[in-house]
Amino acid sequence: MSQTSAKAKQPVNITNWILDHAMILIILAMAIYVEIRRPQFFGVASLMNIVNLTAARLPMALGVAGCIILAGTDLSGGRVAGLTAFLSAILLQKAGVSNRFLEGGNPWFVPAVILVVMVVGGCVGTLNGFCMGKFKLHPFIVTLATQLITYGIYLTVSNSKQISSLDPSYTTNFVTRPLFRIGTTAVPVYVLLAIILTALMWVIWNKTTFGKNMFAVGSNEEAARVSGVNVLLTIMGVFIMAGALYGYTGFIEGARIGTSSPSLGLNYESDAISAVVIGGVSFVGGTGKISGVILGVFMMQLIMSSMTFLGISGNVTYIIKGAVILVACILDMRKYRQKK
Amino acid sequence: MDNQNVLLRMEGISKYFPGVKALDHAQLTVRAGTVHALMGENGAGKSTLMKCLFGIYSKDEGHIYLDGKEINFKTSREALDNGVAMVHQELNQALKRNVMDNIWLGRYPKIKGLPIVSEKQMYEDTMAVFKELDVNVDPKMIMGKMPVSQRQMVEIAKAVSFNSRIIVLDEPTSSLTETEVEHLFRIINMLRDRGCGIIYISHKMDEILRISDEVTIMRDGQYIATHAAKDLTKAEIIRLMVGREMTNQFPPKLKTASTEDILRVEGLTAMYSQLQDVSFSMKKGEILGVAGLDGSGRTELLENIFGAATRKSGRLYKDGKEIRNRTPKEAIANGFALVTEERRATGIFGILSIRENTVISSLKNYLSGLLLQEKKMIKSTDDMIQAMRIKTPSQKTQIRSLSGGNQQKVIFGRWILTSPDILLLDEPTRGIDVGAKYEIYQLIQDLAKSGKSVIMVSSEMPELLGVCTRILVMSGGRLAGEVDADNTSQEEIMTLAAKYV
Numbered sequence: 001m002s003q004t005s006a007k008a009k010q011p012v013n014i015t016n017w018i019l020d021h022a023m024i025l026i027i028l029a030m031a032i033y034v035e036i037r038r039p040q041f042f043g044v045a046s047l048m049n050i051v052n053l054t055a056a057r058l059p060m061a062l063g064v065a066g067c068i069i070l071a072g073t074d075l076s077g078g079r080v081a082g083l084t085a086f087l088s089a090i091l092l093q094k095a096g097v098s099n100r101f102l103e104g105g106n107p108w109f110v111p112a113v114i115l116v117v118m119v120v121g122g123c124v125g126t127l128n129g130f131c132m133g134k135f136k137l138h139p140f141i142v143t144l145a146t147q148l149i150t151y152g153i154y155l156t157v158s159n160s161k162q163i164s165s166l167d168p169s170y171t172t173n174f175v176t177r178p179l180f181r182i183g184t185t186a187v188p189v190y191v192l193l194a195i196i197l198t199a200l201m202w203v204i205w206n207k208t209t210f211g212k213n214m215f216a217v218g219s220n221e222e223a224a225r226v227s228g229v230n231v232l233l234t235i236m237g238v239f240i241m242a243g244a245l246y247g248y249t250g251f252i253e254g255a256r257i258g259t260s261s262p263s264l265g266l267n268y269e270s271d272a273i274s275a276v277v278i279g280g281v282s283f284v285g286g287t288g289k290i291s292g293v294i295l296g297v298f299m300m301q302l303i304m305s306s307m308t309f310l311g312i313s314g315n316v317t318y319i320i321k322g323a324v325i326l327v328a329c330i331l332d333m334r335k336y337r338q339k340k
Numbered sequence: 341m342d343n344q345n346v347l348l349r350m351e352g353i354s355k356y357f358p359g360v361k362a363l364d365h366a367q368l369t370v371r372a373g374t375v376h377a378l379m380g381e382n383g384a385g386k387s388t389l390m391k392c393l394f395g396i397y398s399k400d401e402g403h404i405y406l407d408g409k410e411i412n413f414k415t416s417r418e419a420l421d422n423g424v425a426m427v428h429q430e431l432n433q434a435l436k437r438n439v440m441d442n443i444w445l446g447r448y449p450k451i452k453g454l455p456i457v458s459e460k461q462m463y464e465d466t467m468a469v470f471k472e473l474d475v476n477v478d479p480k481m482i483m484g485k486m487p488v489s490q491r492q493m494v495e496i497a498k499a500v501s502f503n504s505r506i507i508v509l510d511e512p513t514s515s516l517t518e519t520e521v522e523h524l525f526r527i528i529n530m531l532r533d534r535g536c537g538i539i540y541i542s543h544k545m546d547e548i549l550r551i552s553d554e555v556t557i558m559r560d561g562q563y564i565a566t567h568a569a570k571d572l573t574k575a576e577i578i579r580l581m582v583g584r585e586m587t588n589q590f591p592p593k594l595k596t597a598s599t600e601d602i603l604r605v606e607g608l609t610a611m612y613s614q615l616q617d618v619s620f621s622m623k624k625g626e627i628l629g630v631a632g633l634d635g636s637g638r639t640e641l642l643e644n645i646f647g648a649a650t651r652k653s654g655r656l657y658k659d660g661k662e663i664r665n666r667t668p669k670e671a672i673a674n675g676f677a678l679v680t681e682e683r684r685a686t687g688i689f690g691i692l693s694i695r696e697n698t699v700i701s702s703l704k705n706y707l708s709g710l711l712l713q714e715k716k717m718i719k720s721t722d723d724m725i726q727a728m729r730i731k732t733p734s735q736k737t738q739i740r741s742l743s744g745g746n747q748q749k750v751i752f753g754r755w756i757l758t759s760p761d762i763l764l765l766d767e768p769t770r771g772i773d774v775g776a777k778y779e780i781y782q783l784i785q786d787l788a789k790s791g792k793s794v795i796m797v798s799s800e801m802p803e804l805l806g807v808c809t810r811i812l813v814m815s816g817g818r819l820a821g822e823v824d825a826d827n828t829s830q831e832e833i834m835t836l837a838a839k840y841v
Contacts, residue, residue, distance in 0.1 A: 207456045209448045212437075216445050221435035226396070226432050228417030228446035286436035339612040340649035 021337070023278050023328050027299045030217050034306040040311050048185040050200040053301040054294070056256060060249040061279075061297045062201045063242030063292070068276055069218045070238055072132065072139030075269050076147040077246040078114035080124050081295025082265030083154040084117035084250030089163035089260035091116070101158075107167040116248040124150055125243025129236030147269075155262060161331040164259040174255040196247075202290045204241075214238050219286030274321055275300040277328045284336050300324075344410075345372040347537040348393075348424075348506050353637070354560075355388055362388045364561040365402070370506065370537040375528060377540045377548045380558035381773035386541050389558070390508050394426050395419045406506070412652065417446065421836050425499035429510040429541075431491055435484030440466040443498045444485055465628040469501045473527050487635070488515040496527060499579055507531065508539045513547060514546045517633055519685050525551055543573045582775050584605035590806030591782045594789050598624035601660070602694055602793050603762055608644055608654035614690065614817030615640040618654070622810075624761075629808030629825065630797040633841070637817040638797040639681055642764045645795075646678045647671045658762070672701070677755035681766040681797075683744065687751050690740035694732050695721045697739045697750050725755030728783060745776025752783055764788060765796040769803065781807050816840030 013064050018025065035041040060077050060158045067074040090101040091108045124146055178186030205211040213234045216224040249268070254260050279296025281288030303324065307317050348370040350821060355363040363385045370376045378386050383544040392399040395413030404795050406422065413419040419426075433442050440462045449461040466479040475493050483491060492515060499507050509528075513521050528538055528551060542548055548555060549569055555562040557580040563582050604621040622628045632638045643649035645656065647665040656663050658674060665671040668678070680686040689697055699706065700723045706716040721735050726748040732742060739747055748768065755763060768784070769777045784794055798804050804811050805825050813820045813836035820839040823832060 059647060106669045160686065209450070209455070209457055212441060212445070212448055212457060215437055216434040216441065219436040222434060223370070223432035223434050223442070224445060225426065226394075226426070227442075228420055284436075286434060 002250075022331050024299060026327075027302055030306055031302055039048075039307045040086045041306070042185050045185050045304065046309070047064070048187065050298065050301045050305050052188065052191060053196065053304070054298045055191040056252050057249070057268070057271065057275070057301065058194050058294065058297050059245040059252070060268055061275045062198065062295050063245030063249075064269065064272045065276045065279075065281045065288055065293045066205075066214060066238040067139065067242050068273070068281050068283060069214060069285060070139075070235060071283070071287045073273065073283075074128065074139065074239065074242055075143040076124055076128060076150055077242070077249070077272055078265040078268035078270070079147045079150040079154065080121050080243060080265070081250035081253055082260075082262070082269050083150050084120055084247040084251075085254035085257075086154055086260040087117055087120060088113055088160050088164055088170065088251045088254040091254035092167045093163060093167075094165045094167050097165040101161065101163055102168060102182055105171060105186060110169055110173070113170075114248065115196060117251045118244040119244035119247070121245070121247025121250070122240045123243065124246075125240040129239030129244065130232075130295050132239070133232035133235035137169070151187050156264070158260075160262050162259055162261045166255070166258060171255050171258050174252065175258075190255070193252075197245075198290060198294065205290060210234065210237055215286055217299060270325075271300060271321070272297075272323045274328070277325060277332065280332070282332050283329065292326055341464060346370075347372040347406070347728050349405040350389065350393065351405075353389060353392055353404070355385075355392055355397060356400050358791050360465070363392070363399075365563070366558060366561060367563045368556055369552075369566070371692075372505070372537055373532055373535045374553040375532055375538045375540055375551055377542065377552035377555040378558065379541075379548065379555060379577060379581060380542075380564075381775065384558040384581070385561040387510065388556055388561075390426060390510065390539065390541070393419070393506075394424060395721050411781075420446075420502050420504070421601065423503065423505040424437075424508075424515070425497045425502045425504035425506070426508040427492075427499050427510060427512055429493055429514075431488070431793065432490060433483050433495065436482065438480050438482050438485075439477055439494055441477040442494065443469070443479075443501055456839045465501070466497075469497050473497055473500060474523070484605055489517065489520050489634075492516060493520075493523075496524070500527075501530065504536065506537050506539065508541070510541045510797060511543070513542065513544065515634060521547070531839075540646045545577060548577070549574070559583055567685070578774055582773075589778065589802070591778065591785050593809065594625075595806070598626075598791075600624055602658060604657040604660075606655045606657070606779075607643065608641070608656075609705045610640055610644050610817075611652040613637065613640040613648040615644060618819045619815075620812055620822065622793055622817065623792055625788050625791050626810065627784060627794045627808045627812035629804035630795060630814060631804055631811050632820075632837050634799070634813030636814040636837065636841075638814050639766055640790065640817070641814065642678060642766050642795065642797060645671070646676055646764055648678065655781075671678060672758055674761075675759070675761035675765065677698060677701075677758055677760035677762070679748075679751055679755060679766060679768055681753065681770065683747060683771070688739045688747050692737055693736045694730070694739055694742075694750055695735040698735075698753050699726050699757065701754050705757070720757055724750070724756065726755070728753045743773065745772045748772060748776075748780060749783070752780075756787075761792060763792060763794045765794060767798055768796060769800070777803075781815075801833055804833075805830070813837050813839075 060081065064074050064077055091113045093100055093107065097104045128142055128146055131137050132139055174189050178187050179192055180187055190216035213224065213229045217231055217234050218244060221231055250265065253264060257264060275296040276293055278299050281292060304317065304322060307320065331338055346369055350368045352365045352367065353363050366376065366385060366389050368389065380386050388397065391397040393404060395415050395418055396491060412424065434445065443466055444462050448457040449465065450456060451458045463479055470477060476496055477490055492512065502769060511526060511737040516524060528656060531538060542550055549572065552569045554566060555569050555572055555577065556566045557577065559581060582714055600623065601621045606619050608618040609616050615832060630638045644651050645665065647667045647670055656665055663674045665674060665676065695717060699717045703712065705711060706712045718735065725732065730749045731744050732746060769780050772780060784796065788794055796808060808825045811823050811825050811833065813823065813833055815837050818840050821836040
């Protein structure tokens with residue numbers, strides 16, 4: 001069939017290219033500036049630290065990315081991670097310590113705990129997805145509510161207690177004991193797990209019916225419905241998967257920090273959302289790539305590390321994060337706004 | 341009608357919505373190997389009937405038989421699996437995904453024994469369908485990057501790919517050019533030869549009479565009649581649809597009273613569209629038509645005059661003085677008004693009331709200090725309901741519950757309240773019933789009579805010929821020519837419209 005409308009072609013020029021990649025260029029420029037000021041920044045130890053942090057935060061970002069591809073969002077991530085870090089901590093506290101939260105018990109088998117936290121996270125995701133898909137509630141309001149509920153449950157059950165003295169099968173094995181070394185720097189087990197998880201997510205997103213349905217629902221829910229896609233199950237699936245990944249994030253964070261406290265998980269969801277947006281997953285819905293999410297999380301950690309290296313206070317970091325979200329979204333919308 | 345080869349029979353179908361009986365014992369019988377046109381004014385229940393068939397709505401009464409077996413689809417999926425496919429009027433597509441992802445959505449082929457989608461299989465299957473239908477589209481193209489006509493073809497290919505025996509086409513030609521319509525008709529004929537039953541919904545009488553074998557007419561949710569297409573004429577169809585004779589499709593034209601130019605456009609060129617070097621002038625009280633194919637720059641012309649699109653160069657003069665119209669706000673201040681093409685998307689505020697929809701563009705008229713005077717707004721709205729002959733239960737009715745024609749009248753009223761001198765109308769009767777169209781034409785004539793000037797874009801040539809005094813013909817973003825509406829033919833306009841294609 002003949003081409004009917006000769007649309008003016010968008011010229012491929014330098015300005016457009018720079019604007020399309022502006023966020024990453026800015027972050028890289030900043031990193032180079034940090035390297036000039038503090039020459040160890042690009043050292044193996046520093047870079048590996050960024051990679052490790054990326055691996056720790058990647059699962060949550062992968063989860064929330066699915067929700068954003070559905071043209072939604074998910075604010076419950078941070079508090080779910082807080083709750084599951086607590087669960088991991090009480091189930092894997094050393095036997096026989098005084099004031100053991102679960103008196104007189106022994107630490108559980110680690111894979112069982114991972115399963116438990118992912119199921120708990122999945123339950124929150126089920127509630128999120130069901131309310132959204134069934135009652136057509138806005139994702140923002142549903143996940144705001146479940147965020148509060150999750151946090152409330154955590155505070156009630158834990159009585160706001162800190163849990164420490166964790167079993168080495170949890171902390172040491174996952175965090176300190178190296179899987180292998182690059183130079184003198186250790187690469188811990190959870191980095192490997194993050195890689196496996198990411199690969200699995202790539203396959204789910206790109207190669208399965210569920211993944212393709214997720215993109216289709218995000219792009220045009222009605223089209224998916226009339227094509228025979230079960231929209232409710234797709235939405236629920238995405239949020240359950242996200243919840244399970246938040247649960248896993250809590251498990252890793254508990255191990256990394258070595259203590260579960262009420263502040264664990266605070267603002268994790270906003271970090272994850274910022275990272276995902278930097279990585280080019282659009283709030284418009286229906287677009288996004290795993291590679292983008294990885295890049296986004298890495299860039300986000302690069303920013304945080306830069307702050308630390310430059311000795312900038314944590315208070316200022318909030319301003320920077322907020323600005324990053326704004327700029328990333330403005331640059332993203334540029335692509336979807338039609339000029340007249 | 342004989343009972344041979346009956347593929348689909350719908351009998352006594354009723355459907356109630358809160359407060360409305362959308363379908364009242366409607367019926368439809370489609371035979372294998374025929375094209376069956378379903379006609380009726382908007383709101384006659386055509387789409388509702390099809391949605392009951394397709395499982396989008398559940399019927400409240402009646403029976404549906406496919407191949408003699410009673411069916412009652414609960415979901416679209418069930419309908420598709422049983423050989424009933426529908427090409428929706430508002431193209432339901434995932435625009436950010438590619439062509440083949442859209443076609444196989446909901447039934448992706450898998451690699452044997454794995455839960456993994458086979459891209460290769462999908463590509464080959466897509467190519468096979470396209471080849472069969474002679475559609476030349478890259479299966480890996482992102483949907484949103486293609487023109488509407490190609491997306492339309494993909495949607496039809498999708499329906500065919502289900503091996504459906506019943507294919508419902510809801511207004512399939514609204515965005516197609518002449519050549520594309522021919523292509524579509526070839527596909528339809530092929531499907532008919534294969535023994536499919538095709539249900540064809542359209543408002544375009546010429547097409548109906550050309551392509552269909554039988555015509556069923558509906559009115560107010562009820563079945564009116566089924567006739568062989570060869571026994572029907574346009575006038576007969578209209579009579580059955582509206583339930584009365586339509587002798588005059590257009591109100592009498594008024595002679596232009598004034599000789600003075602109210603608007604002069606010189607070398608108008610757009611920044612982001614192909615609109616190029618358009619110059620013309622119009623008289624006070626004139627109704628100027630703009631003809632052209634889809635994508636010829638008709639809408640862009642209005643948008644550039646109104647400041648809703650960015651201008652690259654060109655000048656506008658109103659009453660001999662240069663004006664700029666850089667933004668719609670500035671244009672409104674200069675006495676312009678624009679009634680947009682897509683009423684639902686950019687015209688009405690659906691959940692707001694008639695009153696709010698009427699006064700929204702003239703709020704400053706009702707200000708007293710910082711507050712809006714409710715009484716003045718009620719008065720203005722009442723005036724417009726009278727003047728535009730809007731049929732509504734009350735001012736507080738949500739506009740989305742009115743018919744298309746009445747919605748359009750509310751929008752006319754909204755703009756009249758801004759006291760414009762020049763009205764820009766983009767497809768003012770699109771999606772409006774035959775009966776209501778006449779009223780819109782009458783309104784346009786009345787406006788011209790009261791000294792306002794009108795520029796009217798339309799895809800329907802008879803409408804331009806019947807309403808306007810002069811017609812500009814656009815082609816490929818340029819002004820291809822100008823004709824006198826009383827001394828021209830559709831052929832002359834078509835020739836001009838194809839000039840720069």
